[in-house]
Structures are given as C-alpha cells and as structure tokens.
Amino acid sequence: MRRHILTGAPGSGKTTVANLLAAAGRTVVAEAATDRIAAAQAAGTPQPWNDPGFCETVAKAQRDRQAAADALPGPDQYFDRSPVCTLALARFLGQAPGPILTAELDRIRTEGPYQRRVYCFDLLGFITPTPARRIDLDAAKSFEQLHLEAYTELGFTIERLPAAAPAERAALLTDLTEP
Numbered sequence: 001m002r003r004h005i006l007t008g009a010p011g012s013g014k015t016t017v018a019n020l021l022a023a024a025g026r027t028v029v030a031e032a033a034t035d036r037i038a039a040a041q042a043a044g045t046p047q048p049w050n051d052p053g054f055c056e057t058v059a060k061a062q063r064d065r066q067a068a069a070d071a072l073p074g075p076d077q078y079f080d081r082s083p084v085c086t087l088a089l090a091r092f093l094g095q096a097p098g099p100i101l102t103a104e105l106d107r108i109r110t111e112g113p114y115q116r117r118v119y120c121f122d123l124l125g126f127i128t129p130t131p132a133r134r135i136d137l138d139a140a141k142s143f144e145q146l147h148l149e150a151y152t153e154l155g156f157t158i159e160r161l162p163a164a165a166p167a168e169r170a171a172l173l174t175d176l177t178e179p
Helices: 014-023 032-042 054-071 083-093 099-111 137-153 166-177
Strands: 002-008 027-029 076-080 117-121 157-161
Touching: 002 014, 002 083, 002 137, 002 166, 014 027, 014 076, 014 166, 027 054, 032 054, 032 083, 054 076, 054 083, 054 099, 076 166, 083 099, 083 137, 117 137, 117 166, 137 157, 157 166
Parallel strands: 002 076, 002 117, 027 076, 117 157
Antiparallel strands: none
C-alpha cells in the first residue's frame, strides 16, 4: 500500500484536488482537522483550535483514520494531511505537541506508514474564508513554511505542486504517484 500525503497551507486547494481524486475512484482519506472543527462548531464552540487539546484530538483522529484505511482499496491512498501537518498546526498555535501527537510522530519515524515524498500544494494567491478557515494570506504563507519545516525535519522529501486549475493539479499528482 502506498500512502501519499497531501499538504499545504489552508486554502491551497488540497481538499478540492482530493475530492477530484475520490470522484475518479481513487482512495482518499479526508482531513481530520476540518471534521473536528465542524463538529465542535456544531456543538457551539466557534474557534475550537484555541482549545489546548485540539491538536491532540486531531492527531487521534488521524491515527484512527490511518488504521482504518488498511481496509480501504489501494494500491494508492491519498491522505488529506497527516500528523506532521498537526505538528505544524501546534507550532502555528504556539502549543507544545501532546503525548498523542508525539507518539504519532514517533510512529511515523519508526514505522514509516506513509511514502517519504509528500505533495505540497502551493498557495493560490488568495484565501476563501470558511467557518473552519479564518486565516489571511500572509498568515497562510507563514503556516505553509511551518509545514515545509516540519516535513523536512521528519525526513520527508517535498514535491511542490504549483498553483493551477484543480483538474491540472489532480492530473499532475496522479502522474507523480503512479509507479
């Protein structure tokens, strides 16, 4: 099983491309942070990322989704973010990684469940705000840099996907991940 990580700053188009891949029959594992944000907001917490346990909640969901993906078809799976992205989020929020996130990062280092090449979606030059995405372009650029640093620190090779139409990026990603 080849597990490919899609990463990048909020608003870079990762999820749009992941949705195109899923529509084309590829196995895609959805982003955990956005789902956790939506659930918390539905329960009345408008900015759940400010909760000191938020990154731990996301890391647990990512761990559970990666384990559940073992039952999904392959040979390629596309993960909309990984615990390394959650490390970047923790740093962006000024939080120390908790025990769940730390254990996941250690597991990634020792077990190598993901391909070592990660696909980073370059920013599109604008940000479309959503209830879960309340970041401006300058902050997104800083957040993108934290992602690049975290993946590099953990020994991943970064393949940049330039800004382009979603279908072009999906085709490029498919070409890059085919054996």
